[in-house]
Amino acid sequence: MKIYIRYMVSRRCKMAVEQALMRMGLQYIRVDLGMAELREDITEEQKARLKRLLHETGLELIEDKKDRVVEQIKTTVIESIYYCGTPLKVPFSAYLSRKLNLNYTYLSNLFTASQGITITHFMISHKIERVKELIEYNELTFSEIAFKMHYSSIGHLSNQFKKMTGTTLSFYKTHGQKRDINIENL
Template identity: 50%
Template structure:
């Protein structure tokens, strides 16, 4: 049985969810970002217990199919930007269609309805958060960051960065205030 869980955005989240499910006597076979596969089917009462337990940690058990799809899209984008080393070589729409096994038009429509923003805006917001992280660490040049995030040029990255944050990457790097968001806040 699969459970879809909102706000699972990192490896620590996976560990917390797994531990809490085990405390409830369940046997998770696989715990991934946004999704858990259990060894057995569970009752409605068990789902309520799981939902209550996960809520204490900022997670949400998703029952509605559209909400699940929107969350799967977000998870796929987070994995792509924050946990994949190689730049995206195919179009985002093709990537998402392949990952979720649905037509992109359907994915786009569901995402916009459920999240009140387009997939593209969410994708850009995640890329900018990753750029902020890379700028904060100061290990890469802006040119290297642009390449890693698959921007056509430094100018393109800078323009999007300023449009989203209101400041240039250079100004961001020199300011001492960290305006980064957690991945579930983007």
């Protein structure tokens, strides 16, 4: 049985889900961002208890099918930005459609209706937050950040950064504007 979980966007979240499942004595096959696959079905009573345990850690069980698809889209975007070391060999739209086994137009319309922004805008927002994080680490040059984030050039990164933040990469780096946004809140 698969269960889907909202706001599960980091390894820390995965650990919280694993701990909740262990506390309940539920055996799982795997826990990934946004979902857990259990060895067997759970009762309504177990589901209610799991909801409470997840809520304590800021997570939420998703039961509505459309909400699950939207969360899967978000999770796929986050995985591609934060955890994928190599660029995709196909356009993201094709990758997403193939991964979720649904038509991209359907996914795009569903996401926009639910979130009020496009998948592309959601993805760019996360990429820019990741760029800010990499700038704050102060370990990579702007060119290295552009390469790591799969931008075609530093110019492309610079233009997108300026458009999204209203400031340049250099200004952001020298003025140390600290990010106060968690990826769960984007």
